[in-house]
Amino acid sequence: MSRVAVAVVGGGPSGLAAAAALAPHVDGQVLVLEREPQTGGIPRHSDHLGYGIRDLKRFVSGPAYARRLTDMARDAGAVLETEAMVTGWAGERSLRVTSPRGVRTVTADAVVLATGARERPRPARLIPGDRPDGVYTTGQLQNLVHLHHRAVGERAVIVGAELVSWSAVLTLRDAGCATVAMVSAYPRAEAYAAFRAGGRLLMDGPVLTDSRVVGLHGKDRVHSVTVEHRSTGRRREIACDTVVFTGDWIPDHELARTGGLTIDPGTRGPMVDAGLRTSRTGVFAVGNLLHPVDTADGAALDGHHVAAAALSWLSSGTAPAKGARIRALAPLRWVVPQLVSTLGGTASRGDLLLWTDEYRRLPRLRAVQDGRVLATKRTSWPAAPGRIYRAPWSLVAGADPTAGDVTVALL
Template identity: 65%
Template sequence: MSEHVRVAIVGGGPAGLAAAAALAGRVDGTVLVLEREAAPGGIARHSAHSGYGIRDLHRVLSGPSYADRLAGRAAAAGAVLETEAMVTGWAGDRALEVTSPRGRRTVSADAIVLATGARERPRPARGIPGDRPAGVYTTGQLQQLVHLHHRAVGRRAVVVGAELVSWSAVLTLRAAGCRTVLLTTELPRPELRLPLRPVRTRTRVAAIHGHGRVSTVELEDLRTGRRERVECDTVVLTGDWIPDHELARAAGLALDPATLGPRVDAALRTSRPGVFAAGNLLHPVDTADVAALDGRHVAAAVLRHLAGAGRPASAGVELVAEPPLHWVAPQLIHPGGPPPARDRLLLWTTEHRRLPRVTATQDGRRLGSRRLPWPAAPGRVFRVPYALVRPADPNGGPVHLTLGS
């Protein structure tokens, strides 16, 4: 069985739903959103605390309310939201293999938007030794257990991480009646100043112990090497994100070695014509409202593609993040072409700078240098004005971005 649509969007989280709302009704044909979960909305659907929708909807909503609002907007615009639909592979350059309770079929499209998001690495991927007891979760697993399935967790929890998603885990534990006794981070300071103590910095989880259920976590002080055990029955592993890039890899799209997501230009075009990407698949991980704004942004490029606009003649100018900057998104720009979403470059740093100075150079020439009034900190996306690289020579070499104090 085969089906053709005008636009296929893979992923019904904030980026995919925002793209669908922006495209449906503006294209001649079907805009189809393929979501593998039972309902659209992404991570926000099972994140019951508030704080969603500030940048895109200009209001403060709980996660489920935000998910419902985005899904409602996409449906009202005329998009088709298909849930329990798993995209298992490719059947051509712009053709997807889809499996659902309704059967298997091929969906071809004139444009495809990949909005598959990101996930936290589970314990095996982090290489934490010790026993294999129950009671070890990522934040997403915890939230689904508590908010979707209404299951109980333990009584005493250690949260590994001290960033925004860690606070989300603490709130979920609190809703389940589980007390957070400690947060730990390997960094010299918490990525987020949380209204909670204690927070152990420069500390790693050396092992997890327990038979049947977690009983203790073994912590190591990275400064002294001293180890101690903390009693708990629940461990939540937060942060350490990786994009859900399996579909992008299967397509043979060019991937960025730092983000592990598809390489894109400022219009969010991937290396394959007619295939675009948006949201946390590109920059793991940013807030849900920024992912939604990515979805709105990619819609303009999709419309230009559907109208017959060709790709830029040049390959573009590469952006290179120099240490302690770890990655930059987008990775390519076309000077004189469309700027990135919100006129911002997104970067990730491994070191803290309270009032950072960012400098852009190309072929030994300084394009710009600016001291920014907001900090650059590990564990959160660092935003840099696009104006810094706007003077780049379209025929020049890579633009290097450096971070100073």
């Protein structure tokens, strides 16, 4: 059994950033527990440019970004333990840890959960058909190509059109595999226009919107997929030997659930206030565990943000997150943070994060509490399905944390 000041569960961007921000200011050890052989998270095997813009103010590759965050955490004084799986709780802030070095309990004064999110594989998406080889998630594909330098096929269909989907296009191109189609259920591809425009130059086929894969065929190796247009019902067969399921993220929330943290039914991650406090005393949550799914640098900025609330807890023992609940009304699916806390504060980056099921070019939002309009705001950027929509935290900042629910709606 060991005792530390802060245990950070997860060594991806948000966990490493939290450790780097906390370690110089904590009286005691900041321990990062990472289940993989190396820290860095998803960027570690995403070998293309596009990382570090918002937090490092640099434009670097995924592996370089992972190394940089690892070095920053280690240089700040954090201890990074790899191949360490947190398998459960052994007390209020005590964690059961299994590693090649044995099984032990780590007790911490504060716990930061940074377990991230994962893509749903084909079985979770309930797509019928055969069970051949050549079917991957983006993470599996990138791990195979960039870490193990293995070949894939020659013709790929990508399911999804999020930012990570265009990352899959780059990885396939590096492996010598052509992307012959990208399939999105939404009326338009979800990623930002700049990524769509550049990404289409790297493709050898169309982006099929308002469509879905309804069949996957092949005995030993996949040889085709059936794609259905959602509005017309028209179907087409596309020959391919590789299928990549991208996006459709879900938080890695098992540890949060077994710890009894209040889980938001919309995000399926822990409910938090602006300081990223959860419902459990001294336990915080950051990054893509909170919502599927933000960019790596956005998750890292969450890690920096949580330091203030965690240090406050360590010095004064503030209570867990309580306050007025923020609820999103359809077509908004979820909102983060979910609480205007009695402890006050402003959300990370000053943003209220939302997910919408409808496209709005210049969206207007209104926040209401107990029949009182708190604020009405318009943003100059769109709200689009398939990616996080950021609204000003000032929309809800005037809420009474001891009063009723706050509702946020698109007008």
